[in-house]
Amino acid sequence: MMKIRKFLSKDSGQALEISRASFAEPWPQNEFEKYAEGSFVAEDKDKIAGFVIGKISGDQGTLKLVAVNPAYRGKGVGKKLMDRIFKYFTKNGAREIIARSRLHNEAGCSFLKSFGFEIVKTIKNYYLNGEDAYLMVKKLDD
Numbered sequence: 001m002m003k004i005r006k007f008l009s010k011d012s013g014q015a016l017e018i019s020r021a022s023f024a025e026p027w028p029q030n031e032f033e034k035y036a037e038g039s040f041v042a043e044d045k046d047k048i049a050g051f052v053i054g055k056i057s058g059d060q061g062t063l064k065l066v067a068v069n070p071a072y073r074g075k076g077v078g079k080k081l082m083d084r085i086f087k088y089f090t091k092n093g094a095r096e097i098i099a100r101s102r103l104h105n106e107a108g109c110s111f112l113k114s115f116g117f118e119i120v121k122t123i124k125n126y127y128l129n130g131e132d133a134y135l136m137v138k139k140l141d142d
Contacts, residue, residue, distance in 0.1 A: 001044075002042055002043070002044045002049060002077070002080070003042070003043050004040055004041070004042055004043075004080055004081065004084045005040065005041060005043060006036075006039070006040060006041075007032070007036050007039030007040055007041050007051060007053075008036075008041075009033060009036070011032075011041050011048055011051070012029050012032040012033060013029075014047070014048035015032050015041070015048060015051045015067075016029050016032070017069075018048065018050065018051065018067045018068070018069050019065070019067055021067075021069070021070050022067040022068075022070075023067070024102075024129070025127060025128055025129065027065060032053070035053045035054070035055055035064055037055075038053065038054035038055050038056060038061075038085070038088060039051065039052065039053045039054070040052050040081060040084045040085060040088070042068075042072070042077045042080055042081055044072070047069075048069065049068065049069050049071075049072040049075075049077045050066070050067060050068035050069055050072060050077045050078060050081055051065070051066070051067060051081065052065070052066040052081040052082065052084065052085045053065040053066070054085045054088060054089060054097075056089065056092050056093070056094055059093055059094055059095040059096070060094060060095070060096055060097070060098060061085075061088075061089035061092075061094035061096070061097040061098070061140075062097070062098050062099070063085065063097055063098070063099040063112075066078060066081055066082065066085075066111075068081075078111060082115055086115075086140070089140065090140055094140060095139070095140055096137055096138065096139050096140060097117075097137070097138045097140065098135060098136065098137050099112055099117055099135075099136045099137075099138075100123065100126060100133040100134065100135055100136070101133060101134050101136060102127065102131055102132075102133055102134075103122070103131065103132050103133065103134060104131070109134060109136075112136050112138075113136075115138060116138045116139075117136040117137065117138045118136060118137060118138070119134045119135070119136050120135050120136065120137050121134075121135045122134060122135070123135055
């Protein structure tokens with residue numbers, strides 16, 4: 001039975017593996033610890049199926065990262081994680097959420113758009129390899 005729970009330091013190893021399988025530039029392990037307050041994992045029988053990392057600053061939430069283990073993709077894990085992070089943002093006073101996605105990451109962009117994110121601008125040379133990013137925003141309902 002899949003459950004969504006707070007990210008714990010013991011999860012960082014599995015989260016790092018999912019990050020490596022999901023991104024051209026995986027997150028360093030210390031970054032997972034840094035954002036633990038706004039991070040959640042989907043757990044299935046002691047296995048991490050996916051994770052979401054968020055941060056709140058004032059009334060703005062930032063969706064830092066969301067990733068699903070390749071073995072669990074297409075099973076609604078990403079949706080459950082997004083529902084949980086939206087609750088976290090709303091509960092903690094966020095009025096809007098921002099996210100960034102690589103221009104060439106069509107799957108990531110369409111995933112975010114499916115939750116109401118809209119592209120507001122392009123950020124030049126955002127990633128370490130010089131690739132541009134879309135800045136995407138979602139307003140939260142009052």
